[in-house]
Amino acid sequence: MLTFHKIIAGCEEGREENWRAFLTDYTPVALRLAHIYMPSLADSPSFWRQAVIELFGGGFSALRGFSHQSEREFLLDLRAFFFARGAAALDPAKDSADLPELTVEAVGELVRGLPLMHQEVLFLKLAGYSDFTLEEIFRITPGVAAKSLERLQESYAAALGKTTDESLRPHDWLKLLGELGGARKESCPPVRQFVHIQDGQSGWYDKEPVEKHLAGCLPCLECWTGLREISYWRGAAQPIPADVANGLLAALPIVQQAAKPKSLVQRILGLS
Numbered sequence: 001m002l003t004f005h006k007i008i009a010g011c012e013e014g015r016e017e018n019w020r021a022f023l024t025d026y027t028p029v030a031l032r033l034a035h036i037y038m039p040s041l042a043d044s045p046s047f048w049r050q051a052v053i054e055l056f057g058g059g060f061s062a063l064r065g066f067s068h069q070s071e072r073e074f075l076l077d078l079r080a081f082f083f084a085r086g087a088a089a090l091d092p093a094k095d096s097a098d099l100p101e102l103t104v105e106a107v108g109e110l111v112r113g114l115p116l117m118h119q120e121v122l123f124l125k126l127a128g129y130s131d132f133t134l135e136e137i138f139r140i141t142p143g144v145a146a147k148s149l150e151r152l153q154e155s156y157a158a159a160l161g162k163t164t165d166e167s168l169r170p171h172d173w174l175k176l177l178g179e180l181g182g183a184r185k186e187s188c189p190p191v192r193q194f195v196h197i198q199d200g201q202s203g204w205y206d207k208e209p210v211e212k213h214l215a216g217c218l219p220c221l222e223c224w225t226g227l228r229e230i231s232y233w234r235g236a237a238q239p240i241p242a243d244v245a246n247g248l249l250a251a252l253p254i255v256q257q258a259a260k261p262k263s264l265v266q267r268i269l270g271l272s
Contacts, residue, residue: 004071012060016254023052023248028237029075029230030082036128036165037174038086040094049251051085056252073191075230076223080181087174095169098158102126102172104179108218110151116215118148120225125152125159128167137232183219194224198231 002010002021010018027048034042041047055063066077100106107126111119121134121142131142142149152160158168167173189210196202197210214220 004074005068008063008068008074012064014056014060014254016249019056019252019254020245020249023245024240026075026078027240027245027248029233030078031240032233032237033079033082033229034086037083037167038090038170039166040091040170041086041089047086047089048082049248051082052248053251054085055081067191069192070195071234072195072227072230075234076191076226079226079230080177083174083177087171087178090171090174092171095171096158099126099168100155102169102176104176104183104218107176110156111218111221114148114151114215116211118145119215119221120228121145122148122152123221123225124229125149125162126156127173128159128162129165130162132163133165136236137228177222180219180222184217184223185219188217188220189213191223191227194220194227198224198227 002018007018007021007025011022030048030051031042034048038047062081066081067073107123110126111122114122117138117140121138122145124134124137125142129137134142149160162168193202193206193210197207202210214224
């Protein structure tokens with residue numbers, strides 16, 4: 001069984017086995033995110049395939065630029081890469097008129113001053129998540145944040161009654177995520193620290209100032225909720241059938257690795 005680090009290292013060498021593992025493990029996550037954030041593109045089999053081809057090309061330059069520290073940090077970068085391609089392909093005219101334009105300023109005003117957990121729930125509500133999935137992600141009922149969600153009444157009420165996970169304004173939201181992703185500062189906590197806190201590996205002394213920062217920094221809030229989202233879908237997304245993985249693999253110019261020559265001892269003993 002290949003570990004995350006071995007999968008990525010082998011992918012950057014063009015190894016077929018590793019790309020098969022990459023596609024098997026991460027295609028379900030990408031497709032689930034596509035259905036939520038870019039529904040008009042989600043059923044196009046070529047969209048994710050083209051993204052994978054781009055990752056493979058250019059000497060794997062895009063792939064090498066992702067964080068290799070941990071799987072979730074890597075997937076956060078993969079998510080940003082995928083979303084940037086989606087934002088460029090989506091038609092803003094198809095965004096629903098049921099919600100007003102979702103700008104950094106408008107969303108920042110909606111979450112301002114709320115407890116961190118309430119900000120997380122409200123943020124993903126605007127992203128397009130249903131109450132059911134939010135309960136699965138956070139392990140709490142969204143009713144816990146009901147008072148804060150009242151801010152979505154009137155203009156943003158359409159986000160409250162959703163029973164499916166699908167963005168109402170896909171172009172707006174991916175544009176917003178792209179802007180927030182590029183707005184984190186050197187003074188912002190590193191993503192690795194977010195991972196440690198979410199994993200329960202940080203004590204109160206380390207956690208308290210980070211959570212305080214998160215409650216007042218929308219770019220970091222997006223990163224934080226993105227990690228939660230990725231962690232959930234990595235475990236919940238259904239595996240892709242082998243024929244789907246094979247179809248994606250067939251689109252890549254895989255360089256077959258030459259068999260290593262046998263050593264003298266192997267040849268004498270007839271070992272493979």
